[in-house]
Amino acid sequence: MKELRQITVIGLGLLGGSISLAAMRSLPQVKVAGYSHRPSTRRKAKKLAPGLKIFNDLKASVVSADLVILATPICTFEAMFKEIADVLPHSCIVTDVGSTKVLPHKWAEKTLPETIFYVGSHPISGSEQRGVEFARDDLFVQSLCIVTKTNKTDKESLQTVATFWSTLGCDVKFMSPKQHDKILASVSHLPHIAAAAMINTENINDLKFAGKGFMDTSRIASGPANIWADIFFTNTANCVACIDKLITELNKFKKAIKSKDKKQIEKLLQQARNKRGAFIEYKLKRKELIT
């Protein structure tokens, strides 16, 4: 496994800020550097994490890095890779925390030199909040992190990235980028689309009468629109397939309700209830923090 002397985090939002804080706490012997193009973010990050070495120049921030972590919106990755490609030190490891993985792998392969080792990461943590002010050094404790690899991925770098996330508190799972994007479309991107579409049907006056059910069902739709637009934009085929599946399931409800088939309505509801019950039981057993 590669020894890490410096880690550079590109982008200091909720995730990038939390990675910086968590790395400083868990790896006190490692120098942690951060880059943000926004002066206001750099100021806030300086206050929040006085030990963090903050850069206003992207290239300068990575020249001495052993591990570079991109924590900016997915659609910026390709340009970032291009910009840093020439200045990254030999055998530097590059990863990112994007919520889709097929395109980041493709961009890295196309853009980064062979002396640079790319591995994909997706820590399944975060919230509907945005900005470094919501960063927490315990954001990754007892949460899942999917690390993605292809047959071209360097094994030592893969192990280094996996160990990095474990050190921050994550339970690491390995997957191909393709498998990742298919599964995440289903368990993360679809719930987001469903929540947003549901809100978009609502009349704001009617929402005065909404309760806790609506509150929870709609929570994720308060997430940053640009970040999520990038996610769907980089996972189109899987998202479309999931939307189609959802429409199929909605039509089952519609048919049962329209024909006043109470048994069938109850059957569809019970099916959902049982599946969610199994999900909760699995997560509780693994002591994953999901509440």
Next chain:
Amino acid sequence: MKELRQITVIGLGLLGGSISLAAMRSLPQVKVAGYSHRPSTRRKAKKLAPGLKIFNDLKASVVSADLVILATPICTFEAMFKEIADVLPHSCIVTDVGSTKVLPHKWAEKTLPETIFYVGSHPISGSEQRGVEFARDDLFVQSLCIVTKTNKTDKESLQTVATFWSTLGCDVKFMSPKQHDKILASVSHLPHIAAAAMINTENINDLKFAGKGFMDTSRIASGPANIWADIFFTNTANCVACIDKLITELNKFKKAIKSKDKKQIEKLLQQARNKRGAFIEYKLKRKELIT
């Protein structure tokens, strides 16, 4: 306003149990009686609320009541009304806590004698839990209660029912049953259908990789299937219209994602985000407890 000496709660689940506890706390001068057909529920209720007079006979539980509150699944109401119609004391007020109101009003009008005054109620509280063991005497504090009336509703009884809910801590709003069912289909029944349909698209193995977003979006789908089947069954036209609206909105996302129109994806997400923001702001201003 009518003086209440005895209140009888029919059905001692999460809601009926909570009404009993809240009434005993808020109206110590009033006798509170409860009925359940299940011996196990009666035993649990006795333990939880020693001051509650518990009946195993429906008719006996209402003969001395000034206010009867039905807290059983909606589809039992008509039979209940029929069974108690002859034994209810003169000018007794009957209400219920069903999540749809058009049919309960219709059933009451058809079934109860003219000497009995029916008013509809819908306290917007509860959780995905079920059973008297989850009952809480503060379930109604700072929550909304919609009280429904038609042009046949007795004014004094309407006021009595509204005051009852206020005393338990609710913010009371008045509506026609028709308006109620239309609005609630949109802000409560649709989110439930969307959550259940979304879960029904999922593969249980994939759910191992689901995080907090899925957890929250799907929470309400853990609610009791029979209760919710009754709700949709008694609000079919509105539910079907809402499902159609949701499919329309999902198709907007599908179209934008399929055609890789990032601007449009972001626009749809921003629309949802803004509407939810306005909802949260409204609820915070009113200090309604929605978290």
